[in-house]
Amino acid sequence: MNFIVDAAVKAVKALYQADIAAADVNLQQTRKEFEGQVTIVTFPFVKFSRKSPEQTGQEIGAFIQNEVAEVSGFNVIKGFLNIVITDAYWIKQLYTEIASSGFGHFAPNGQKVMVEYSSPNTNKPLHLGHIRNNLLGYSVAEILKANGYEVIKANLVNDRGIHICKSMLAWQKFGHGETPESSTLKGDHLVGKYYVVFDQEYKKEIAELVAQGQTEVEAKKNAPLIIEAQQMLEKWEAGDKEVIDLWETMNSWVYAGFAETYKQLGVDFDQYYYESKTYLLGKDIIEEGLQKGVFYKKYDGSVWIDLTADGLDEKLVLRANGTSVYMTQDVGTAQLKYDQYHADKSIYVVGNEQDYHFKVLFLILQKLGKSWANGLYHLSYGMVDLPSGKMKSREGTVVDADDLMAEMEQTAKIQTEALGKTADFSETDKNQLYHMIGMGALKYFLLKVEPKKRLLFDPNESIDFQGHTGPFIQYTHARIRSVLKRSGFELNGQAATVTELADVELELVLSLNQFPETIAQAAKDYSPAIIANYVYELAKTYNKFYHEKSILQAEDEQSKQFRLTLSAATAKIINKSMRLLGIDVPERM
RNA sequence: GGUUGCAUAGCUCAAUUGGAUAGAGCAACUGCCUUCUAAGUAGUAGGUUCCAGGUUCGAACCCUGGUGCGACCA
Known part of the structure; x- marks a missing residue:
């Protein structure tokens, strides 16, 4: 325009x-x-x-x-x-731009961007909150790619620390040598089980100590289990062979489990980082910052930064005994990432509970004079809450990722079979379709909401398959493909056949025409929700057109050819839009 | 206590970034399948955009002060 x-x-x-x-x-x-x-x-x-x-x-x-x-x-x-x-302009626009294969495809812009997402702990399986994170990260990465960026998807795995030792210790004490094979539990679920066991046993010990007259605070410190877990962490850090072996074994179980969940979710990564390898990074940069006067040392030897001038607090960056805090290793990891890729932008997909942390991290890197610090961005998103409140792994009040995905597939199966549409499908095709629809419903449900808004999920209310949903859009696509298949039509550089447009046709062309600017806006805002709402509007507009105008029985051959072109272009853009959300669309459903 | 995010129809969400009469879906009610897929479609009903001020041609959106919910920092 x-x-x-x-x-x-x-x-x-x-x-x-x-x-x-x-x-x-x-x-x-x-x-x-x-x-x-x-x-x-x-x-x-x-x-x-x-x-x-x-x-x-x-x-x-x-x-x-x-x-x-x-x-x-x-x-x-x-x-x-x-x-x-004029109609002539829009018709030309449809044939020469919208229907062309490059529509909505931006040329490479020469910029590199890293998107870090998922970032799980290896002591428990993934839950609904992680699903939101994974879908957001994957989708934003796809959107940036479509805008011409070179994208590196990164996953920083939190594979060490006291929480991991808790699972390890509980397994050692109460596991009786149980393995994923012997228990038929998925590896991450098995390890997560012992994380919960630890907490239960720990609570028992606390109760006992309190009964013996200790205060709650004392009891939490003195319980034998927590002391043993801390000792285990020290042994791990000292490289104790027995502890490291156990750690490696249990981590390998977890990774096998995660790999399966990621596969189901349809997300992937180009680069993995492990905290066990990065947790000592950053100390040299702190030293460098001390020289520059960015940081200062307190009488006890701990290192701090004063951010009060920026409206924040004073922040610890290195403990008195020389050990790292989270900030230390995040500074180091940021440097590592930059040295490795020299990305122009680096996006952290992390929940909004860490808003403050990232504000401080970015500010520190800026004050250290890192030229690349301006390209850092925290894509902050709201928590997924249950009607009962926050999900807590330790207390088992989580919506498990694997369970939820399986449920969604099951619901898709029931709904589809009730409509009797898959009678002639092969078993493989059926399963593929149910997976596609179930995941479509789940992914769309999570992505249609603005990232920063928090999300309420009620396990008792199933996710809809009708109305403003993923399956509605998938259905519209399948419907178009069905018409195209009957006519044998495919987009192939056809020439314009009509000179005038009906209102619904014009409306549809206008909607299609919005696609490129929608992609650009979604990238600018890092918001898959913009794509989600766009493709919904497009599908609705198409259905209106479909209802009002007959395609195969059009008044004349010219109109038929035109409407087929319009339909094919719509199917293509629905498909592209949904792919940006990580959602597949079926040929039939 | 300080910082910060959110608040729109009964519920879940939009609103082209300050634009026209605030729009969808779900739930409720009424139509449309011997015609290209009814997971669709047409319609009815549902609003003091949390409250009070301010800025201007114009405010759900910006500013100030409250209220409520959440998160974070001590």
């Missing part, structure tokens, strides 16, 4: 002798109840014209219509200049 903006700039210059930039022209889609396709808001120009908004609109409208061949008319309502563009 650049030619309209240019014409508007020209109009203001010619009519009112004022120079305005293209960005000053407020262009938007015309509301459906008015005639026209694009609207210019005239209020900002009133100060140049010194006339009423209506009059200003009339003058600019007349100028543009005269200037631009594709503009066939205009109207001004309450200061809004609605511009009518």
Whole structure:
């Protein structure tokens, strides 16, 4: 729509002798109840014209219509200049742009971006909160790719620390040598089970000590289990062979389990980082910062940064005994990532509970003079809460990722079979379809909401398959493919066959035309929700068209060919949009 | 205590980044399948955009002060 903006700039210059930039022209889609396709808001120009908004609109409208061949008319309502563009323009747009294979595909922009997401702990299986994280990370990565970035998907695995030792210790004490093979439990679930066992036994010990007269705080410190777990961590850090062997064994179980979950979810990574290898990084940078005077040492030898001038607090970056805190290793890991990839941007997909942490981290890196610190971004998202409140692994009040995915598939199966649509499907095709639909419903449910908003999930209310849902969009795609298949039509550089458009057809072309700017906006905001809402609108518009206009029994051959082109283009863009969300669409359902 | 995010129809969410009469889905009610897939579609009903001020041609959106829920920092 650049030619309209240019014409508007020209109009203001010619009519009112004022120079305005293209960005000053407020262009938007015309509301459906008015005639026209694009609207210019005239209020900002009133100060140049010194006339009423209506009059200003009339003058600019007349100028543009005269200037631009594709503009066939205009109207001004309450200061809004609605511009009518010819059907011929839109038909040409459909055939030469929208239906072409490169539509919505941006050329490489030469920039590299790293997206870190998932970042699980190896002491428990993934839950619904992780699913949101994984889907967001994967989708944002795909969206950035579509915008021309080179993307590196990274996963920083938290594979060490006291929490891991808890699982290890509980397994040693109460596991009786149980393995994934012997228990038929998925590896991550087996390890997670002992994390819960630890907590239960630990609580028993605390209760006992309290009964013996200790305070709760004392008991928590003195319980034998927690002391033993701490000793285990020390042994791990000292490289004790027995502990390391156990750690490696149990981690390998967890990784096998995660691999399966990731596969089901359809996410992947280009680069793994392990905290067991990065947790000692960053100390040299702290030293460097001390030299530069960015940090200061307290009397006890601990190292701090004073961020009070930036509205934050003083923050510890190295303990008095020289050991790291989270901040230390995050500083080090950021440097490691940059040295390795020199990415222009680096995105951390992490929950909003860590907003403060990342604010501090980025600020520290900036103060250290790291040129790349400006490219860091924390994609913060809201927690997934249950009606009962926050999910807690230790207390077992979580919606397990594997369970939920299996349930969704099962529901998809029941619903599909009730509709009797898969009678002639092979067993493999059926399972593939149920997986596609179940995951489509789940993924769409999580991604259609703005990332920063927190999400309520009620396990007792199943995720819908009708209305504003993934399956609705998948269904629309399958429906189009069915029509195309009957006619044997595929997009293949056909020439335009009609010269006029019906209202629903025009509406559909306009919606399709929005695709590239939608992708750009989604990347700018790091928001898959923008794509999700767009593709829903598109599917709805198509269904309206489908309902009103017969395709295969069109009035004449020209209309039929045109509607097939329109349908094929819609199917393609639905497919592309859904792929950006990590959702597959079926040929039949 | 300090910092920060959120608050829109009974419920779940939108609103082209300050634009026209705030839109969808679910739930409720009424139509449309011997015609391209009814997981669809057409319609009815549902609103003091948390409250009170302010900024301007125009505020759900920006500013100030509250209220409620959450998170984080001590």
